[in-house]
Amino acid sequence: MGILDELSAWAGRAKRLYDVSKDLKNVELTESISDLRIALSDWKIKFAEIVEENLELKAEIKELEEQIAATDEFVFRDGLYYRGKPVQDKPNGPFCPHCFEDRGTVISLSNQMPDFIEIAGRFVCPKCKATFA
Numbered sequence: 851m852g853i854l855d856e857l858s859a860w861a862g863r864a865k866r867l868y869d870v871s872k873d874l875k876n877v878e879l880t881e882s883i884s885d886l887r888i889a890l891s892d893w894k895i896k897f898a899e900i901v902e903e904n905l906e907l908k909a910e911i912k913e914l915e916e917q918i919a920a921t922d923e924f925v926f927r928d929g930l931y932y933r934g935k936p937v938q939d940k941p942n943g944p945f946c947p948h949c950f951e952d953r954g955t956v957i958s959l960s961n962q963m964p965d966f967i968e969i970a971g972r973f974v975c976p977k978c979k980a981t982f983a
C-alpha cells in the first residue's frame with residue numbers, strides 16, 4: 851500500500867470518528883477530529899505534489915543520462931567530431947565542434963564548394979556557418 855493510499859485510509863478512519871463524535875454530541879471532540887481531517891487532507895495534497903515532482907525529476911534524470919550517453923558516442927579527431935562506432939544509415943561525421951561543444955547538437959558538416967576550399971576550408975557547418983580545413 852502506497853503512502854497516498856494510507857493517507858486515504860486514515861482519512862476514512864477520521865471520517866468515521868467524526869461521525870461517531872457527532873452522535874456523542876461532544877463539540878470539542880468533533881472540532882478536534884474536524885481539524886485532524888483538514889490536516890490529513892492537506893498532507894494528501896502535499897504528498898501528491900511531491901509524487902508529481904519526483905516523477906518530473908526522474909524524467910529529467912533520464913533525459914540527462916541519455917544526453918551523456920549520446921555525448922559518449924562521439925570522438926574528437928583532427929579538430930572535428932566523428933561517431934565513435936559508425937552506425938549504418940546514420941551520419942557518422944565529421945560533425946561541427948562548435949555546435950557540439952556549445953549546445954550539444956550534432957550537426958553534420960557539409961563539403962565546401964570547390965571554389966572556396968582554398969580560402970575557407972574543406973567543410974562548412976550549415977547551422978553556425980563555421981568553416982574547417
Ligand SMILES: [Zn+2]
Nearest residue numbers: 946949975978
Ligand atoms: Zn556549427
